[in-house]
Amino acid sequence: MIELPPSEVLDVGRRAFLRIGTPADIADRVVGDLVANEVVGVRSHGILRLTDYLQDAAAGLLDVAARPAVTAPGGAVRVVDGQGGFGVLAADAVTANLCELLTVHPVCAVALTNAGHLGRLSAIGTAVARHGGAVLGFVNYLGAGQRVVPWQGEDGRLCTNPLLISVPAEPDPFVLDMSTSTVSEGRIRQHWLDGTTVPGGWLVDAAGAEVTDPDRLYSDPPTAFMTPLGGDHGYKGFALGVAVELLAGVISGAGYVRADTDRRGNGGLFIGISPALAVRAGDEVLREVGAVRSHLEASSPAVHWPGSGRTSGTDTIRLSQRRWRTLLAHADGKDPL
Template sequence: MKSLALLKRYDWQKLQQFCTEVFIRAGVDKNHANTVADSLIQADLRGVDSHGVVRTAIYLERIERNMMNPFAEPEIEMEQGPTVLLNGNNNFGAVVGSKALDIALEKAKEQGIAVVGVKESNHFGTGAFYALKAIEKNMILLLMSNASQTMPPTGGKRPFIGTNPLAVGVPAGKELPFVLDMATSVVARGKIIVAAQKGSDIPLGWAIDKDGNPTTDADAALQGSVLPVGGPKGYAISMFIDILAGVLTGAGYGKYVNNMYENWNEPQNVGHFFIAIDIERFMPLDLFKERMDRYIQEIKAEPKADGVNEILIPGEIEHRLVIERKKTGLELPEKVENELEAIGRRYSLKLSDALIDSCYSNQKKEAVN
């Protein structure tokens, strides 16, 4: 029989409220606190646990050690036509990213397209968090962000560029929207962090150690480098993202994007790059959605390879996870659970208030006996 501890599930809404209240009691504006907590919970719901509530502790530590400024509002530094340069003023990445998204969507509605570059930001969570909000507004969104050094250039053995993510959101009609959200590494470094916290090995091919040797040891991988997806192609895409999000915006790039876990002397200075497109500048929205539906239906109707039950589109697995996890609750690694409990004690909050009731746990216990 599995132990009851393994069966703990947390109600996603109550867990989000817990995180929101933690940030508020740490001095963060209520609306900003909710935005950050929302971004963390949405990541967990979509199965991107590496970008979920596991980040709460490091965000708080960055605030407490004056490495992030949650009180300075992002502000427009340059604006001309459909282009904007936003200075995040070192606020939370989710706050800065949300402001950039709002500007991009408003500009795109006015001018058909908008390009918003961002500097002086921080880790902004998952790209899907923003892509889905654009889809709700019937807009197409392409967004990029750079990150601190975790990946070598092809032919190198030490980190120089980040696992710079790329995300795209495209609405559909009756079908699910297209939601691409990917790191340019074989795997997001955050997943290696989670594996290290669990004491688990990682698959061969994810990373190299500090000497450039392939490794399955998560701790050794964190001392070394993750590898680019598709070899030189992933490296090239990551470099391209760094140029747009970092070099062009005036943010950090390459070795000048600071690691939020290791650098306690300087802000991260992460850069982002948002491109929003108004579909109705090309065709009526209903017609576009009909065409998207047909396109998706035709892809899913393609002959399947042996052993394949269903052809999926980007974002479909995550969509199903959201539905499942909203019903059954969120599991947390023991280390994360302990961190959140300790944080709760500091701010007179109980993580246990977010637990799903014991009746549910008892039912699950019987099911695994």
């Protein structure tokens, strides 16, 4: 492993995207988001995704120059079409439209279709909460990435299907951004890239036995599958995963899991809620949410308010030498090692 300054990783990532035709402003936004995630310790949505995006672009699965398109089928409803481009741009469009709609509607909805990998949903929730609104968000993978085994199933049938809930609060909004699988796929991917085993309970085989070798998740065909959230009560996580699939994939019209799917990327449904829905003043909501937080945190100094605690935790980014050489090769127009 080597340690690199974020500025150097930013430069190399930007050059790699520019070389394949990415507009400069898009390259800056995408790489900046990945580096920011890495710096705060969310490696599952950090630089490991940079290589994924480059590979998707080379395979024709990602349009590096596409920008989202927005339509308005109803007064309080918008549809964001990612146009097959970078997910972070689609997430920005979802955020902007939720904030705009909430200025005039107590409840609104934004559907998402045809977007690349969104990254951290918490960015959407935090921004809307700071704007004064609450969000319920549901995201699927358009039928691809079926690595999560159903409760008592024998193979992968769902994606990790994350959900988002955010509520305004001070100084930190309440933000829940979680997969309905035991862990996000990116956390397992990180172990796989680092050459380390995963903890028990993250993966199982077709018979339900624990698997700790992440190679088995990425073999062709896979011989291990991700578990639904809940451990011995995984039927709860499975039910949540199905609910997200239906809301993000079916209700939104984005696409859903099935045997013959050839689609990939993110679809979703985001519901914005203003305190005006219940004729509440914003400062009254903030005061009462603060009271809830104080009551919970009085239990123990170890209690963590969801959405707080993510601060700049590192001045360097740790990568394996092999991954760094691969990124340099992309940036310099050479064949990746």
